[in-house]
Amino acid sequence: MRMLSNRLASSFFSSYKYSSEVKSTVKIGDVLQQRKIFTDEDVVAYSKVSDDINPLHFDTECAHIAGFQDRLVHGMLVASLFPRIISSHFPGAVYVSQNLQFRQPVYVGDEIVGEVQAMNIRNFKTNYLVKFSTRCLKKGSLLVIDGEATAILPSLIMQ
């Protein structure tokens, strides 16, 4: 993480003015959420682009034998909610790290709420290195994925 921070930072921080006209605000504790229903079409499209054809995603019998109620959505597809949330609020965000623990299965058709919360903000010139806690929930409060992400964000208004 530091390696990217140090290497990318030198070029990134020195010249990054892309979003200076689209300043977002952030403060420690801020929570951002987005929800998504993961459909059959999503699983097929993600399998094609990732070449990941694990039978647990396509074969109901295989999923049952493995002890699951239904076919699983790829964990990394569900986790794509985190950079989506961060970059939609902070266009031009550069991902530095992401840790993921897959705690409960996500089934095709499940509605998932992705949530990121700003935990730490380090400023540098007009840019910021922000650590987020990241989690996905279903059925209200059932934790399916948690972890942490760090991203370099372009110009912000610190609150």
Add this chain to the structure above:
Amino acid sequence: MRMLSNRLASSFFSSYKYSSEVKSTVKIGDVLQQRKIFTDEDVVAYSKVSDDINPLHFDTECAHIAGFQDRLVHGMLVASLFPRIISSHFPGAVYVSQNLQFRQPVYVGDEIVGEVQAMNIRNFKTNYLVKFSTRCLKKGSLLVIDGEATAILPSLIMQ
């Protein structure tokens, strides 16, 4: 991670016989590799399925201003190489965790070698909890992503 291990394990380990006829082999130190060129089409397809429209992936000028040579491939798309490699060698593998550090940019058109190496194997009945080191390289030896993954693998032949 333990939470998933404990919860899923009870159903998973007790009944998972899916791959008993397709036994794969693994031992500590084993390295598995696959390579992929990430194309414009991949970036567009991934953006659609993830709803991640960060301009760094589509706007060359934005990428330049941010200090990059070209448009970036989504980091989580590059990281999808890891579960692809693991599940193609061990069909029915269940992902438990993945840590990712994005150390260098991956540009559209880059050829990336994904590599996983078995670091630790814990057996339980006919199934295994395996920790892998995971990394992506370009131009031979340039480290672009590294981290660790843990997965529950179905029946193996331990070497």
